[in-house]
Amino acid sequence: MRFRQERALRVRRPLALEAIRREQDLLSHRPLDLTVDGHHSYFVSGDEIVFRVEGSPVTWRFALSYPPRLLADTIDDDVTEPTAWRVLLPETGLWWLPLDGLIRQARLVRWQDLGGERVATIAQGQLPVFISHRWLAVDQPDPTGRQARLIAWHLLAAIGEAANIAEARGLHEPRRRSDIVGHRVGMGGSELAEACLVAVLRPTVDDGVLGELVAETRSIEELVDDDLVSFAEADDGLAKMRGLLERRPLLAELTSRIHLWIDYCCLPQPPRTEPEQAEFRDGLRLLTTAQLLGLTVILLDDVEDYTRRAWCLLEAITAYRLAGDYDVLSGLPENTDPLGGPYTHLSDLLLDLPQLVWRAMLDTELFRAIDWREAMTRLDISVTDPDDLPFIYDLLRAIPAPNRLHTLVGDLVTGVFPLPQTSAGSALAPSKLGATVAEPPRERIVPLQWADVLKLSTRGAVGKTSAAPVAARQPFVKWWKAARGRPKAHVAIVASCEGEAVLIADWVDTHRAELETTCGVMVSSRSWLADDVAPVGTLVYGWLARAPVTAPNWIILTQSVRRRHCSVTAALVETARNAGRAVAWALLDEEAAHVVTEAGFPARSPNPEAERGDASQIRLDPRDRGVLGGVYRENLIAFLRGDSGA
Amino acid sequence: VPNGDNDHEHEGGQLGLDMFGVFLAGDRDTLANLVNEHAEELALPEALTGLPAPLREDAEMSGAWVQFAVAVAEILAERGDRRLLDRLTGPADNPIVRWQNALGQAERLRADGRFVASDELLTGVIAELRTSSGTAVDAMLGPALGMAGANAFDRGDMVAAQRLTDEALRECERTGDVAGVAIYSENLANLVITSDGEGQGAFRRRLARAQKLHDAGRLIEARTLLLDVIAVVDAAPRDAPERGYRSKAHGLLGMILYRMHDPTWAEEETTLALEAGKEAGDEAAVVIYTANLDVLRRG
Numbered sequence: 001m002r003f004r005q006e007r008a009l010r011v012r013r014p015l016a017l018e019a020i021r022r023e024q025d026l027l028s029h030r031p032l033d034l035t036v037d038g039h040h041s042y043f044v045s046g047d048e049i050v051f052r053v054e055g056s057p058v059t060w061r062f063a064l065s066y067p068p069r070l071l072a073d074t075i076d077d078d079v080t081e082p083t084a085w086r087v088l089l090p091e092t093g094l095w096w097l098p099l100d101g102l103i104r105q106a107r108l109v110r111w112q113d114l115g116g117e118r119v120a121t122i123a124q125g126q127l128p129v130f131i132s133h134r135w136l137a138v139d140q141p142d143p144t145g146r147q148a149r150l151i152a153w154h155l156l157a158a159i160g161e162a163a164n165i166a167e168a169r170g171l172h173e174p175r176r177r178s179d180i181v182g183h184r185v186g187m188g189g190s191e192l193a194e195a196c197l198v199a200v201l202r203p204t205v206d207d208g209v210l211g212e213l214v215a216e217t218r219s220i221e222e223l224v225d226d227d228l229v230s231f232a233e234a235d236d237g238l239a240k241m242r243g244l245l246e247r248r249p250l251l252a253e254l255t256s257r258i259h260l261w262i263d264y265c266c267l268p269q270p271p272r273t274e275p276e277q278a279e280f281r282d283g284l285r286l287l288t289t290a291q292l293l294g295l296t297v298i299l300l301d302d303v304e305d306y307t308r309r310a311w312c313l314l315e316a317i318t319a320y321r322l323a324g325d326y327d328v329l330s331g332l333p334e335n336t337d338p339l340g341g342p343y344t345h346l347s348d349l350l351l352d353l354p355q356l357v358w359r360a361m362l363d364t365e366l367f368r369a370i371d372w373r374e375a376m377t378r379l380d381i382s383v384t385d386p387d388d389l390p391f392i393y394d395l396l397r398a399i400p401a402p403n404r405l406h407t408l409v410g411d412l413v414t415g416v417f418p419l420p421q422t423s424a425g426s427a428l429a430p431s432k433l434g435a436t437v438a439e440p441p442r443e444r445i446v447p448l449q450w451a452d453v454l455k456l457s458t459r460g461a462v463g464k465t466s467a468a469p470v471a472a473r474q475p476f477v478k479w480w481k482a483a484r485g486r487p488k489a490h491v492a493i494v495a496s497c498e499g500e501a502v503l504i505a506d507w508v509d510t511h512r513a514e515l516e517t518t519c520g521v522m523v524s525s526r527s528w529l530a531d532d533v534a535p536v537g538t539l540v541y542g543w544l545a546r547a548p549v550t551a552p553n554w555i556i557l558t559q560s561v562r563r564r565h566c567s568v569t570a571a572l573v574e575t576a577r578n579a580g581r582a583v584a585w586a587l588l589d590e591e592a593a594h595v596v597t598e599a600g601f602p603a604r605s606p607n608p609e610a611e612r613g614d615a616s617q618i619r620l621d622p623r624d625r626g627v628l629g630g631v632y633r634e635n636l637i638a639f640l641r642g643d644s645g646a
Numbered sequence: 647v648p649n650g651d652n653d654h655e656h657e658g659g660q661l662g663l664d665m666f667g668v669f670l671a672g673d674r675d676t677l678a679n680l681v682n683e684h685a686e687e688l689a690l691p692e693a694l695t696g697l698p699a700p701l702r703e704d705a706e707m708s709g710a711w712v713q714f715a716v717a718v719a720e721i722l723a724e725r726g727d728r729r730l731l732d733r734l735t736g737p738a739d740n741p742i743v744r745w746q747n748a749l750g751q752a753e754r755l756r757a758d759g760r761f762v763a764s765d766e767l768l769t770g771v772i773a774e775l776r777t778s779s780g781t782a783v784d785a786m787l788g789p790a791l792g793m794a795g796a797n798a799f800d801r802g803d804m805v806a807a808q809r810l811t812d813e814a815l816r817e818c819e820r821t822g823d824v825a826g827v828a829i830y831s832e833n834l835a836n837l838v839i840t841s842d843g844e845g846q847g848a849f850r851r852r853l854a855r856a857q858k859l860h861d862a863g864r865l866i867e868a869r870t871l872l873l874d875v876i877a878v879v880d881a882a883p884r885d886a887p888e889r890g891y892r893s894k895a896h897g898l899l900g901m902i903l904y905r906m907h908d909p910t911w912a913e914e915e916t917t918l919a920l921e922a923g924k925e926a927g928d929e930a931a932v933v934i935y936t937a938n939l940d941v942l943r944r945g
Contacts, residue, residue, distance in 0.1 A: 020838045020847075024812040026854035029897055029923075029934040032904060032941040036933075047861065057776035058933045063861035066905070168863030187863050 031060050034068035044183050065168075067178065067185040074185055077177035079194040084122035084293035093282025094290060095120055095266040096128060096259035103152050103245070103255060106238040107145040111268045112276070118266065122259055125203035127195055128294030129155070130261045132315040132326075134306055138384055141264045146233060147299060147331075151260070152241060153232035154192075154297075154329040157224070159254050160217035161193035162201050167214050171197075171207055191327040195295045200257045209250060216248040229330055261290045263311075288395060291318050301331030303346045307353060310376070310383040310392045317354050321399050352534060354402035355496065359537035361397045362499030365456040365465045367538045372397075372462055394462060401454040401500055403589040405561045406533050407633070413568060414544050414630035415501060415529040416475040417640060418492050420579030420606070421548035422617060428579040429546075429640045430571040431614040433633070446518050448586060450593040453507045454500075454559075472506035473540040476547045478525045479512075487602040489521035489553035489584075492576075493528040494562055494569045498540050501528035504557055504588070515555065518595055519584055521602045524551050531568045531633065545626030546640060552603045553582045559589040568633060571640075578615040580607035618642055661687065662694050669714040681721040689729050694718060713754045720763070742782045745771050749790055761797040768794045773929070788817040788826045792833070799837065805890025806926070808837050849878065849888055857898060865902050872899045893922035893931040897938065904942060913942045 025048065034040070039054040049067060051060040062068055101117035102108075109117070122128050131151060135141040142148055169175075169187035175194055176186040188194065205213060223244075224231045235241055245252040260266075267283040268276035296319035298306070306312045319326035328346065360375040370378070372393045383389055419427035452458040459465035471477065491508055495501035505528050508515065512523050527547060554576045562569045563585055576583055582601035587594060600607065618641055631639045661684060668677045687693060694715040701707040719731035734747070748771045755764035768790055775787040795810030811834045818826030838847065853875050859868035876895050882888040897919030903912035916938050923931025 020808070020834065020850075021812055021815075023850055023854040024809060026857040027809075027850065027891070027894055029894060029919075029928075029931050030857070030901055031934045032901060032938045035937045035940060055777050056933075057773050058930045060934070065861050065863060164862060164864070 025061065028059070028061050031062065031068075034060055034062075034070060036060070042181065044181065049181065049183070064183060064185050065187050071178040071180060071185050073180070074176035074178050076174040077184060078174035079191065079198045079295075082122065082126075082128055082195075082199050082294045084126075084128050085124055085199075087293075089121060089293075090282070090286060090289070091120075093279060094261075094286045095283070096122065096261055097265045098256050099152065099155050099258040099260060100252070100256040102148060102260060102265075103238055103241055105148070106152075107148045108140075108142045108262060108264050111265055114265055119259065122293065125200060126257045126259055127199035128259050128261065128290070129192070129195075130291045130294060130296040130315070130319075131299065132296055132312060132319070133262075133299040134301065134309060134312060135264075135384070139270075141262075145237070149232045149235055149238055150229065150299060150329065150331060151262075152238055153224075153228055153235065155258055155260075156220070156241065156251065156255065157228055158190065158192040158196050159200065159251060159258075160221060161189045162196035163210065163213045163217045165189045165193060165197055166201055166205075166210055171202060171205065171210055191325055192295060192297055192329075195327075196254075196258070199294075200254055204254070204257065205250075213250045213254075216251050220244055220248070220251075229332065259294075261294075266290075284391065287314075288318055288322065288398075291315065291323050296323055296326040298326060298328050298346070299331050300328045300346060303349065307346075307349050308381055310381045310389065313353065313357070313379075313381055314392050314395055316350060317357060317396070317399055320350050320404075321354060321402060351404060351406040354399075354404075355406070355534050356536065357396055357399075358402055359497060359499060359534070361456050362497070362503065363537045365397060365459060365462075366468045366499055366503055367540070368465075368467050369538050390462070394457075397462070398455070398457040401503075401559070401589070402496070403559050403561060405496075405559075405565050407531065407566065408533055409632065409634040410533075411568075411633040412532045412535040412630045413529065413633055413636055414475075414498060414532070414535075414539065414541055416527040416545050416547045416626075417529055417572065417636075418476075418490060418525075418527045418549045418554075418576075419546050419618075419620070419640070420554075420576050420581050421550045422579060425620055425622075426617055427546070427548045427620050428575055428612070428615045429618045429642075430575045430637060431616055431641070433567045433571055433637055444597050446595045446597070448518055448593045448595050449514065450507065450511065450586070450588060453504060453588050453593065456503070468502045468506055468540075469509075471509055472502045474505075475501070475529070475541050475545070476525070476527045477505075477509070479523065486516065486520060486522040487553055487604050488524040488551040489516075489519065489555050489602065490549045490551040491515070491523055491526040491555045491557055492572060493526070494556065494558040494566065494572065495528060495530050496559075497532045497535070497537065498528075498530045498542075499538060501530045502540060504528065508557065515586065515595075519553075519555060519597070519602060521553050521555070523555075525549060529568065529572070531562075531566065535630075542630065543626045543628050544630045544639065546620060546624070548620055551581070552606045553584065553601060555584045555586055555595070557586045557588065560587045561589075563587060568636065571636070574613065575615050578610060578613045580610035582607070616641070663698055663700070665718065666698075666711060666714050669717060670710065677717070678721055681718050682725070685722060685725060685727065688718060688722060689727055694730065694734075713758060716751050716754060717758075741774065741778070745775065745782075745786055749786060749793070752790075752793060756793060756797055756800075759800075761801050765794060765797050765801075768797070769927075769929075784821040785823075788814050788821065788823055788830070791817060792826070792830050795830075795833065802885065802887075803890055804837065804887040806928075808834065811837060849875070849891070853891055853895060853898075856895075860898065860902055860905075865906055869899065869902050869906070872902065890926065893919045893926060893928055893935070895919075896922060897931065897935050900935075900938065900942075904938075909942055909945065913939065916942060 025045075034051055036053045036056060038056065040051050041054075042049055042051045044064070047064050049062050049064055051062075051068070053060070060068075095111070095118045097114065097118050101114075105117065111118070133141065133147060136147070137143050165187055175184055175188050177183065178185045245255065268280045272280055296315065298316060298319075300306070307316065316326070357379060360379055363369045364372050364375045372390070376389055376393060383392065419429055421427050456465065493501055493504045493508065495504055505526065508526055516523055527549075554573075556563075556569065556573060558566075558569060573583060582598065582603040584595055584597040584601045587596065627639060665677060665680050668680060681688060697711055701711050715734055716731075719734050722728070723731045748767050752764040752767040752771070755767065772787070772790050772794060775783050775790060791810050792814035795807050795814055798804075798806035798810055811830055815827060815830035815834055818830060852871060856868045856872040856875060859865075859871065872895060876899060879888050879892045879895050896915045900912045900916035900919060903909075903915060916935050920932065920935040920939065923935055
């Protein structure tokens, strides 16, 4: 990680140069529509989508706010209203600091000194914002008040951005998303601005006053002149902001509707009295709750240091995995550009770090290869008070498996790749590694009570969890005494590492009957496959092998992101379909785990009329054990077709 | 001393040396006249392709001879006879060799101060490289764009210089060309400094802001700002750097007017953008604004 930070710093160019490069994009010629024929490729860069057409040297760059017509099919993608509006908030331990209070104080004030500034409730029309930030001194997070100034100005800017979006899109018009490219299209803004629009503007502002609000906003925008961080840094004691808000009543009113959770202000600080200690303990227990109630924003200054601090890491991963999203406030002028190095660096880290933490947890809780202290040491994270570590560890292990995909051609594939048997000694193998799984129409969706399958904390207390049994470590298992009378099915697990595969396999092995009942099949075999972008931690198998499968039905157990975006899963499923196997998906990571069945599932026998597509017949030698050490993803097809692939 | 045993070689060699002297003296008109006069002899297979003996020990003269031969070949090519040029720049059926030779030739032309001729060569090569792929293409496209950017700078076209140098930088980033990234980053930084010195930086920022306002749906503000920008562009002398943004400015105004449901004015502005793009030899402007006009006319 340090290497990446150094590299990010090394490749960083002067601000003026980066600015000119952004300008270069803005100064490129813009088309009204994508009217050129030919094979298109595209990439999304910030708020723009850029198309290239094979054989043409011209790039077609569109603002996502005005996309080409081929992206006209969109779905509603509004930020959800704060969870805090729908749940009964705890009576103790959870405190919030309204933004107007922070503006009055102009610094981060110790919980005990806040008095009447803090509130315990979040009402309709109020937005809870969890601030994740680094402490800059042991006993005072923000000795100079700089962080307070940045937070206040960023949030005021977000309200302004929300007003601009409301004017351009319509106050009650939802944000839209294109399913084709998986991105927001049409007018939109940052997650924080969209949250302000949904939670603060819509309930409190009507179209009649929106114009006035926009006018108030733009009069400030002109002063800031695209350099919010420098402007905020120079606003000593937030005197300028207070002066501006005195003459802008609508904006001033809205600042009272953003409620901040900042640790120093919202948890009793040492030294604590006995009641304060109780309040503190309650507050710590509600840390994750505070994040789930609203939106987490990260004050980004030093990415590397931020992610090496235990509390910050916990908050970032919680936002990423449990709360679903986060936003970033720039802590330095050079971090302002969402396409710039530090932003990209944080995004990259947030793809990798949850995977590394997850592997450490699997090693500790599932394989018992290390104890929790060693796990934290290996993660190279630090904490000011060592007494906090057990608590942080407990919260980290309560976070389920990461559900976002980061794959590379160098992913290591281990386990057993099931191939549909076509005749004795022969099977069908994929010919190429496609990018995505084609999605035929869904037949039916059935709930599956498997919400805990990807959680380690349900296996017992720290140090007392049930270790993975030997059977689950086997990547291919056949069951001869399966429920009779129903069509046979094979269960194919695709996971992000061997540990995760074993975790799911253990669940399948012990809850097989539930799956059989839900799907109306008898499970006759089970395989697991790990497609691992960061092969660290325990490898229980370490080979890649092929296995023929006769069952006419295949149930793919994986996370929903792999259903759409994993080429290994795509190859597995397409080959099964090409061999006439009926397919169902058991998706484990969504809010409620469920089974999605495709046409023809369950089948009594393979469909003999299935088209072979991109698959070919291969011979399987029963003596072939596979490849020790697994196979890199880029060599997977060669391996499956009979080359060593190593 | 030319080898006297072979009269033909002697004559051809002496002719070449005489013309080389004219080339070194920088007398292009006389050189062109001589080439026209001896076009048939110069088109013979052995003409100018071998380095004359007196020059072989002198590296500087050897290099100058290559530039001279290419210059003669280009004059012949302009007359419609590409035989010598093809012999000098390699077989035309191997695109990689052809691109390499063309880049070498463009470099020589550039070194000789013939920026327009260098650009003409580069334009074709860049267009071909952009629609091709492979490691050879990866190695050549960045430097080709960088050279075109340097030519544009020397021609005084700061707008094209920034655009092309930025493209060169992106290409080198894409291919992992570390040396290229360093070179073009520095070039771009220098261009920024130079541009700001001429007040162009502020002008660019205003135009970029107009695009940002458009992208944010703030069309009235974008139009107001852009009308100011266009007033400056259209009033600027033909050689002023701001003129380089004329196509973009009118094209963006056309787009804004289209979104504000004023198709007639939008079409007028887009037509101006297309004309300005053609005048500047800006291929992307021509393609994009032609397409935009189609969209506008279809309604």
